[in-house]
Amino acid sequence: MKSKFAKRLFILLALAFFACRPASTPIPTPTPTPKVAPTASITPLPQSRLEVQEETLRGTQVTVWHAWFGTEASLFQSQVARFNTDNPWGIVVLIQPQGNFTELFETATNSLISNQRPDIVITLPEQALVWDKKGAVLDLTPYLSDPVFGLTESELSDFPSLFLAGDAPGGRRLGMPAQRTGRFLLYNQSWARELGFNSAPTTSAEFADQACTANHSMRSDATTDNDGQGGWLVDSHPMTVLAWMQAFDGGLIERDGYRFLTHPNLNALTFLKELYERGCAWMPVDGNDADHFSARRALFMTASLDEFFEISQTFLRAENQDTWTVLAFPGTNGTTFFTYGSSYILLKSDTTRQLAAWLFVRWMLSPENQAQWVKSTGLFPLRASAMNALQDYGREHPQWQTAVELLPVGQVPPLIPSWRKARPILSDAFLSIFRSNISTGQLSAVLARIDGTLRDLQSESDP
Structure with a gap:
């Protein structure tokens, strides 16, 4: 009897032990860490250093004086009309022909002491030097280098240095070439x-x-x-x-x-x-x-x-x-x-008119406009990239093509x-x-x- 009781007690205690023992803890499945998408870096938009709000350009009038006649005057008038229609700023360019370069110089010089001075004079570089001595000529260096309204390094290098040299005495940019012959x-x-x-x-x-x-x-x-x-x-x-x-x-x-x-x-x-x-x-x-x-x-x-x-x-x-x-x-x-040839000379006025005048000059110097200028006048292209549109013209005008190839020895x-x-x-x-x-x-x-x-x-x- 005792042996049966002892065996039964052992079984009960064993059941009690296993019943009171905590169940084995399951191994948790790892929760995947969510991947955070990298934040895109935001490149700040370039800011102009010219302190002119773009909306103030709308309706700004720019007066241009020149001494061109014939083919040059007609082409310039048509290009100005296109700029007035297409430019996104609403700038309006007005043309006032002034006879020959001597008359233009005298009239522009007299205008410096009045309120009737033009914004742009297309004249010879040596004439602009006279006005610069009077403090009337705008240095274009800040305009060329402006991050918004200027020219990039590649665009500036598109101009042959020979043509840029004629308007940069002492490292200052007193003008941009308007036309060049030789x-x-x-x-x-x-x-x-x-x-x-x-x-x-x-x-x-x-x-x-x-x-x-x-x-x-x-x-x-x-x-x-x-x-x-x-x-x-x-x-x-x-x-x-x-x-x-x-x-x-x-x-x-x-x-x-x-x-x-x-x-x-x-x-x-x-x-x-x-x-x-x-x-x-x-x-x-x-x-x-x-x-x-x-x-x-x-x-x-x-x-x-x-x-x-x-x-x-x-x-x-x-x-x-x-x-x-x-x-x-x-x-x-x-x-x-x-x-030699004439240049775009900007006279000092207010910051809005000065920027409007520069934007017109920049547009005039585009490769497309330069190619059209060459085809009409037979003069040098002021941008190297304009030659892409002048290959047929060069073949049809071999003397012009030879003159272009001589530019490296020009002064x-x-x-x-x-x-x-x-x-x-x-x-x-x-x-x-x-x-x-x-x-x-x-x-x-x-x-x-x-x-x-x-x-x-x-x-x-x-x-």
Whole structure:
């Protein structure tokens, strides 16, 4: 009995033990940690530093004075009309033609002391320097670099540095190029090949050789009336004179002042005067240079880019199928030429009008507008990217294309206010060397007298 009871007690205690023991705790399933999406970084919108609220531009009127006529004036008027219709700011541009550049300069200068000054003057850079001395010209540097209304680095680099240099004296941006042309030598390749020359001259010695050979061919024929012809048609345009002097490592400026009498300048003018005395350069008494050039009375002539179309037409009228091309001026150490033209000059007013004027200028300088400007005027494109739309034009106008390819050797005229007065003096002095009975031995004395005149001009107060 005792053994059965003990066994039963053991079983009860065992049941009691297991009944009182807590059940085993289940292992919890891990709860996945929710993934938090990364917060997108917000790039702040660029802010203008010009302190003009964009909405204040609406209805702002901008007055532009210019001296253009003909094709340029018509194209400008049509582009202004398009800007007035399409610009998103509601800016209105008003045009007031002012005759020639001399009249424009005088009228604009007089306006500086009145409340009737224009917002933009399209004029020559040296004229703007006079107004800058009076504190009237707006420095465009803050406008070009503005994060909202300016130009990006890539856009600014789209302008050839040669064109920008003409409006930046002392590192300040007093304007932007409106149009640029250049003065070049023109060369009859077909006639040169018949004379035995298979390539254009690249030095002054080669130039003299070909010019004198052309003159010799005239002397060798049965006609005596043309014995003084055949070489280079003397040209006294100030950019021609500058280019010849620069090709001989000379120039007009030394230490920020005029200095005409230097050995390089004397060498350049002596070279040209000797060509003239030998009959290898000549000056016609009648007719225009293009007529003589197309009639093979000159192997070389000088012309500006805007004259190329008319010269081509002259060849057509003369039924002359000769091929002619464009050269820079050859010297002792390379070739060069000068670019020049008008610029957009902004005069100081209030901040809203100044910004409105700048936005119009920026729009005018777009590659699309520049391509249209080239097709209408035949001048240089002011933006490299405009060439993408001018490939067909370049093929149809090979002389223009060659001129564009010569831009790396181009230079700009002196950035001195008195240059506007010095230009005609330089031209007249150069012309007198050929028209007067002045020998090469007298050139230094002539240049010394010109030197004094140019120095006096620089010291004069403007205008």
